[in-house]
Amino acid sequence: MARLLGFVRTSLFLGWLCVMLATTTLAAGIWAVQMATTVATMSAQAAAAALAHRQQLARAVARAKAKARLQRLIVAVPVIGAGAIVYFEERDYRDWLEENPEGTRQQYLCEMSALTAEVIDEVLQDLPELLRPAPEILTASVPDCD
Numbered sequence: 001m002a003r004l005l006g007f008v009r010t011s012l013f014l015g016w017l018c019v020m021l022a023t024t025t026l027a028a029g030i031w032a033v034q035m036a037t038t039v040a041t042m043s044a045q046a047a048a049a050a051l052a053h054r055q056q057l058a059r060a061v062a063r064a065k066a067k068a069r070l071q072r073l074i075v076a077v078p079v080i081g082a083g084a085i086v087y088f089e090e091r092d093y094r095d096w097l098e099e100n101p102e103g104t105r106q107q108y109l110c111e112m113s114a115l116t117a118e119v120i121d122e123v124l125q126d127l128p129e130l131l132r133p134a135p136e137i138l139t140a141s142v143p144d145c146d
Contacts, residue, residue, distance in 0.1 A: 110145030 071088060096108050124132050 107145070114145070 071084070092112075093105065093108050096111075097103060100107070
């Protein structure tokens with residue numbers, strides 16, 4: 001009888017353990033599916049946001065290039081170009097003045113000439129070495145603003 005009682009206890013314990021393990025396994029499986037679904041949803045949202053951002057960035061770059069192309073075209077026409085140069089330069093100066101309220105036209109000209117020299121140097125680096133002027137020629141024409 002004691003043997004039978006020990007067998008029943010062991011069987012009940014093992015049965016209870018199997019039910020608990022099966023329940024835990026089922027719950028973990030459901031949780032894993034939920035997490036996989038959440039990750040997939042978040043990945044899709046991130047990809048959509050990245051695509052939208054990439055499209056906005058490409059559009060902004062295209063607009064900037066189109067604007068620069070139009071400005072070059074206007075400047076290329078001699079009569080209109082002279083007036084356009086003055087207009088664009090004055091507009092750029094006023095934009096700079098909003099960011100630097102204490103600035104003077106002399107400071108603006110110094111800053112713009114330094115930046116222009118840097119850009120010209122970068123552009124000239126794309127030329128073949130035989131056509132590229134010496135760097136001293138460019139730096140000699142930049143005023144000392146200090």
